[in-house]
Amino acid sequence: MSYVAVWIALVLLTLAEVSLAWVRTAPALMLALLLILSFAKAALIAWYFMHLKTRRPKPLTLLIPALFLCIGLLLALLPDGLRVWTLR
Amino acid sequence: MNPAGAKTLGMWLFVLSDLLTFATLLVIYTALRLANPDWPKPFALSPSIVYATIMTIVLLASSLTMVWAVDAMGKNDRKRAVQWLLATILGGASFIALHLTEWRHLIQIDKITPASSLFGSVFFGVTGLHMAHVAAGLIYLTVLATGVARGKFSAEDIETGGLYWHFVDLVWMFVFPLVYLMAVKP
Numbered sequence: 001m002s003y004v005a006v007w008i009a010l011v012l013l014t015l016a017e018v019s020l021a022w023v024r025t026a027p028a029l030m031l032a033l034l035l036i037l038s039f040a041k042a043a044l045i046a047w048y049f050m051h052l053k054t055r056r057p058k059p060l061t062l063l064i065p066a067l068f069l070c071i072g073l074l075l076a077l078l079p080d081g082l083r084v085w086t087l088r
Numbered sequence: 089m090n091p092a093g094a095k096t097l098g099m100w101l102f103v104l105s106d107l108l109t110f111a112t113l114l115v116i117y118t119a120l121r122l123a124n125p126d127w128p129k130p131f132a133l134s135p136s137i138v139y140a141t142i143m144t145i146v147l148l149a150s151s152l153t154m155v156w157a158v159d160a161m162g163k164n165d166r167k168r169a170v171q172w173l174l175a176t177i178l179g180g181a182s183f184i185a186l187h188l189t190e191w192r193h194l195i196q197i198d199k200i201t202p203a204s205s206l207f208g209s210v211f212f213g214v215t216g217l218h219m220a221h222v223a224a225g226l227i228y229l230t231v232l233a234t235g236v237a238r239g240k241f242s243a244e245d246i247e248t249g250g251l252y253w254h255f256v257d258l259v260w261m262f263v264f265p266l267v268y269l270m271a272v273k274p
Contacts, residue, residue, distance in 0.1 A: 003156065004152070007152045020269065027122075030269070037265070038262050042258050062104060
C-alpha cells in the first residue's frame with residue numbers, strides 16, 4: 001500500500017467520522033463508531049507511517065514487562081481500593 | 089528486516105509513555121462527557137467542525153510529507169529530505185494557526201475559557217497539551233531540517249523525528265472525534 005493510498009484512506013475515514021456528526025447519530029452509538037474509526041486510523045498511521053509493518057522486533061513488545069509491573073501495582077493497591085466498600 | 093537503533097528505540101519508549109498521558113486525559117474527558125447530560129455542545133458544523141476537519145486533513149498531509157522526508161533521507165537525498173521537512177513544518181504551522189483561530193472564536197464569541205467551566209478546563213487542557221506537542225515538533229523539525237541542510241544528522245535521526253511527528257498526528261485522530269465531534273451543536 002503506497003503512502004498516498006494510506007493518506008487517502010485516512011482522509012476518507014475522517015470524512016466518515018464527520019458524517020456521523022452531520023446525521024446527528026445517537027451519542028452512545030456515535031461514541032462506539034468514532035472509537036472504531038479512530039483506532040482504524042491510528043493503526044494505519046502506526047503500521048505504515050511509523051513503519052511498524054517492517055520493524056523487528058515490534059516496539060510494542062516493550063510494553064510486555066510494563067504490563068507485568070502494572071498488574072503488580074494493581075494487586076498491591078487492591079486492598080486499599082477495596083476499603084471503599086466499607087467506608088461510610 | 090528493519091532493526092531498531094538506540095535512538096529509534098528511545099523515541100518509541102517516549103511515544104509509548106506519552107501515549108499513556110493522552111490516553112488518561114481522553115478517558116477522563118469522555119467519562120466527564122458521558123456523566124454530564126447537560127455537557128456543553130458549542131461546536132457548530134460550520135465553521136467549527138469544518139475548521140477542525142481542515143486542521144485534521146492538514147495534519148495528515150504533514151505526516152505524508154514527513155514519511156517522504158524519511159524515505160528521501162534513507163536514499164541519502166538530503167536536498168529532497170530538507171524540502172519535505174520544510175513542507176512538514178509548513179503543515180504543522182498551518183495546523184497551529186487554524187487551531188488558534190478556532191480557540192479565538194471559542195473564547196471571543198462563545199465566551200468559553202479555561203476558567204469558565206469544567207468543559208472549558210478539559211477542552212483547553214487536552215487541545216492545549218496537543219498543541220504544545222505540535223509546537224515542540226516544529227522546533228524539533230526545524231533543528232533537523234537545518235542540520236540535514238548542513239550535512240549533519242543520519243537517516244535514523246530523521247526517522248526518530250518522524251516517529252514523534254506521526255505520534256502527534258496519531259493522538260489528534262482521537263482528540264478530534266472525542267472532543268469536537270462529540271460536542272456538536274444539536
